[in-house]
Structures are given as structure tokens and as C-alpha cells.
Amino acid sequence: MTALQVRDLRKSFTMHLRGGVVLPVVENVSFAIEAGECVVLGGPSGAGKSSILKMVYGNYGVDSGSVLIDGINLVSADPRTVLTLRRDAIGYVSQFLRAVPRVSALDVVAEPLVIRGVDKAEAQAKAGELLARLNLPERLWALPPATFSGGEQQRVNIARGFITHHPILMLDEPTASLDAANRQVVVGMIAEKKAAGVAMLGIFHDEDVRTQVADRIIDVTGFAPKVAA
Numbered sequence: 001m002t003a004l005q006v007r008d009l010r011k012s013f014t015m016h017l018r019g020g021v022v023l024p025v026v027e028n029v030s031f032a033i034e035a036g037e038c039v040v041l042g043g044p045s046g047a048g049k050s051s052i053l054k055m056v057y058g059n060y061g062v063d064s065g066s067v068l069i070d071g072i073n074l075v076s077a078d079p080r081t082v083l084t085l086r087r088d089a090i091g092y093v094s095q096f097l098r099a100v101p102r103v104s105a106l107d108v109v110a111e112p113l114v115i116r117g118v119d120k121a122e123a124q125a126k127a128g129e130l131l132a133r134l135n136l137p138e139r140l141w142a143l144p145p146a147t148f149s150g151g152e153q154q155r156v157n158i159a160r161g162f163i164t165h166h167p168i169l170m171l172d173e174p175t176a177s178l179d180a181a182n183r184q185v186v187v188g189m190i191a192e193k194k195a196a197g198v199a200m201l202g203i204f205h206d207e208d209v210r211t212q213v214a215d216r217i218i219d220v221t222g223f224a225p226k227v228a229a
């Protein structure tokens with residue numbers, strides 16, 4: 001079953017502070033992701049991997065093209081529909097945690113479940129399970145993550161992104177700051193999402209992780225804009 005269909009996306013950036021210079025980034029971006037499949041975007045730095053991920057999630061506007069989820073085109077959907085899709089259909093695990101002051105790591109992780117109406121104690125229990133699995137020392141759970149190390153913050157972020165069940169999940173370098181042991185924990189968590197039928201689109205710079213998780217690698221240099229003759 002196709003979970004996500006991307007058709008003919010094109011993106012350029014207009015540099016308004018640079019006399020309106022237009023920088024084309026990608027064009028003709030088309031691919032589909034099946035339920036239970038993990039597709040990884042590959043290609044050199046600056047080729048447009050992050051831009052594609054952000055377009056698919058609706059964070060970046062596009063020049064043209066469509067992103068279809070459940071028959072809805074996220075690119076042209078109104079903001080309320082985009083929010084509904086993000087609540088129910090498509091999740092995003094970013095590379096960095098947006099730490100909220102005074103909220104404990106446990107509650108940062110539990111929050112997406114609480115927002116969806118899960119009982120707070122139950123959500124915290126699930127959050128604790130994930131943090132334990134990701135080897136975040138229990139003494140840190142009650143503290144706000146603002147002062148945590150890069151790898152600790154990333155693990156809080158991963159736990160927060162994986163605690164809900166979205167049928168589609170964007171993974172933006174979720175293992176970038178992790179040590180080898182925790183990278184393997186994340187590889188295992190991704191395998192479980194696959195088994196649960198989740199369709200994933202990700203960026204992984206770590207080659208070892210990439211080979212373990214990717215069912216298919218899309219080289220985004222194939223979407224480089226053709227220079228006008």
C-alpha cells in the first residue's frame with residue numbers, strides 16, 4: 001500500500017536580500033513510499049536532501065508539484081488540514097531538540113501522547129520505557145533537557161518522535177550525535193516501526209546506519225535542476 005506519493009516537486013529559494021537572486025535547488029522530485037518501507041535520501045552535502053524532507057512535511061513551500069497522503073495534497077492543503085495530517089498521519093524527528101524551559105525530559109517525551117488524550121501517568125510510563133531503552137540515565141528524567149549534552153538531547157528528541165504511531169515518519173539525521181551503542185538502539189526502533197507498517201523517509205549520514213535501515217536509497221542528485229541553455 002502506498003503511504004506517501006511525491007510528484008514533480010520543484011523548489012527554488014529567492015534571496016530577497018540579495019536583489020531577488022533565485023537559487024534553484026531541486027526539480028522533478030517524484031517517488032512513492034510503501035507502508036513498512038524505509039527510503040533514505042542520499043547524495044552529497046547541499047544536494048537538497050533536507051529541503052526535500054521539509055517540503056514533504058510541509059515546512060517549506062514548493063514552486064510546484066504535490067505530496068499526497070490519504071488522497072490529500074499536503075502542498076495545497078489549508079493550515080488546519082496540515083495540522084490534522086501532522087497529528088494523525090505524518091511525524092517528524094528532527095536532528096535537534098527544541099527544548100522548552102522548565103519541562104522535564106520525561107514530560108517532553110510524554111507530551112505527544114498527552115496531547116492525543118492518553119492518561120498522563122500512562123504516557124509517562126511509556127516515555128520512561130523509551131528513555132531507558134535509549135540509555136538516558138534515570139537521574140536526568142526529571143530535569144529539563146536544555147543543559148543536556150548533544151547526544152542526550154537527541155535521544156530525548158528520538159523518544160518524543162517515536163512515542164506516537166504515525167503511519168508516515170520523517171527522520172532527519174536522528175542518529176547524528178549518538179554513540180555506536182545508541183545508534184544500534186535507534187536502528188532497532190526503526191526496524192520495529194517498519195514491522196508495524198510505518199512508511200519512513202530519512203536522511204542518515206552514517207553509512208553503517210544507512211545500510212542497515214534503508215530498503216531503498218534515492219540519490220537526490222538526480223533531481224538537480226537542469227541549467228537553462
Ligand SMILES: Nc1ncnc2c1ncn2[C@@H]1O[C@H](COP(=O)(O)OP(=O)(O)OP(=O)(O)O)[C@@H](O)[C@H]1O
Pocket residue numbers: 013023025043044045046047048049050051052
Ligand atoms: N532557507 C534557505 N535559503 C536559501 N538557500 C537554502 C535554504 N535552505 C537550503 N538552501 C540551499 O539549498 C541547497 C540544498 O540544501 P539542503 O540543506 O537541502 O542540502 P542537503 O543535501 O540536505 O545538505 P547537507 O547534507 O549538507 O545537510 C543548498 O545549496 C543550500 O544552500
